[in-house]
Amino acid sequence: NVAATGRSGVVLWGHRPEHVAALARERENRAALPGLPLAAGVAPSADLASVAAASVLLGVVPAQAMREVVRRLAPHVSPGAVFIICAKGIERGTRRFMSEVVAEELPQAQIAVLSGPSFAADVCRGLPTAVTLAAEDEELARRLCELLSTRSFRLYRSTDLRGVELGGAAKNVLAIAAGMAEGRALGASARAALIARGFAELMRLGKSFGVRQETLMGLSGLGDLVLTCGSAQSRNFALGAALASGEAPLAATHGKLAEGAFTAAALVEMARERGVEIPIAEAVDAILTGRIDVDQAIEALLMRPLKAEA
Numbered sequence: 001n002v003a004a005t006g007r008s009g010v011v012l013w014g015h016r017p018e019h020v021a022a023l024a025r026e027r028e029n030r031a032a033l034p035g036l037p038l039a040a041g042v043a044p045s046a047d048l049a050s051v052a053a054a055s056v057l058l059g060v061v062p063a064q065a066m067r068e069v070v071r072r073l074a075p076h077v078s079p080g081a082v083f084i085i086c087a088k089g090i091e092r093g094t095r096r097f098m099s100e101v102v103a104e105e106l107p108q109a110q111i112a113v114l115s116g117p118s119f120a121a122d123v124c125r126g127l128p129t130a131v132t133l134a135a136e137d138e139e140l141a142r143r144l145c146e147l148l149s150t151r152s153f154r155l156y157r158s159t160d161l162r163g164v165e166l167g168g169a170a171k172n173v174l175a176i177a178a179g180m181a182e183g184r185a186l187g188a189s190a191r192a193a194l195i196a197r198g199f200a201e202l203m204r205l206g207k208s209f210g211v212r213q214e215t216l217m218g219l220s221g222l223g224d225l226v227l228t229c230g231s232a233q234s235r236n237f238a239l240g241a242a243l244a245s246g247e248a249p250l251a252a253t254h255g256k257l258a259e260g261a262f263t264a265a266a267l268v269e270m271a272r273e274r275g276v277e278i279p280i281a282e283a284v285d286a287i288l289t290g291r292i293d294v295d296q297a298i299e300a301l302l303m304r305p306l307k308a309e310a
């Protein structure tokens, strides 16, 4: 809808023809965004070839589906087209960032990343939102910010693409921990401590990747961490709360996408490889894989040796 502000002919491709047909008929995604009509300029299509003419594409699929989608898309994308990654996650198994996945599958495209604190429903309602648009080429980032910003959807540009995608991927894992604290009624003070110590984990990890600290302190890092760790609207937070109520990991997603559940293992492996300690993310991964339960995780985090804050 943002892309179709003041514009028509925005193709919305979807992989499930019946879903696309319902969108075209009802002009509303009743399951995900009830009561929020599709903008007049959006044309739903189940035919991937219909995006061939586009010079700018937005990839809004689960991170673990990104490779498959981009691979199918590749024959339809012209050289120099821009592919904007909207997924927040790291590919399991390969431990590739989304920009690496897209570069491998879509070498003809210019890559950008859109990330930051923005629940789809808030954006769709036209509530004020500010997010980061990153591209290594600053001129491209500037052009995309101008192209996609609206009065209520403000884009800030960055050239630190890796920093932006690291923040987006990590905050989902940390939000699961915040949801668990909520589920166990540990209180607002514990939540604030989790956000601050989770952010310290992100900063340490970021340092090992050589990303800019200001990026992690910005919208796509701290901004999205605060949003996702502070709202039951977040699916990752909701997963954590359900886990804390004793639900099994698969059931606890309630059929919704919780990217942190897929990214946790990759994040932990990356950190280990780099000798970086990320105990909160490690606890989330250990719970998701059934190695410890929520009580044991809380106990382990509380019993860590006392140390200097930084």
Ligand SMILES: NC(=O)C1=CN([C@@H]2O[C@H](COP(=O)(O)OP(=O)(O)OC[C@H]3O[C@@H](n4cnc5c(N)ncnc54)[C@H](O)[C@@H]3O)[C@@H](O)[C@H]2O)C=CC1
Binding pocket: 014, 015, 016, 032, 060, 061, 062, 063, 065, 068, 069, 086, 087, 088, 089, 118, 119, 120, 121, 257, 259
């Ligand atoms: N929903 C939100 O508020 C926000 C979501 N994101 C990110 O955007 C990404 C997508 O999230 P959502 O749109 O909420 O998820 P979603 O679960 O609604 O999925 C988005 C679309 O991808 C399709 N899809 C699923 N598997 C697919 C596959 N294998 N091949 C092709 N299409 C497939 C779904 O049918 C759906 O139409 C995630 O990485 C999420 O972190 C980022 C910011 C906000």
Ligand SMILES: O=C(CO)COP(=O)(O)O
Binding pocket: 088, 116, 117, 118, 119, 172, 175, 224, 227, 228, 233, 234, 235, 236, 237, 257, 258, 259
């Ligand atoms: O990334 C988001 C908000 O910025 C959406 O969070 P969830 O995927 O946890 O719902």
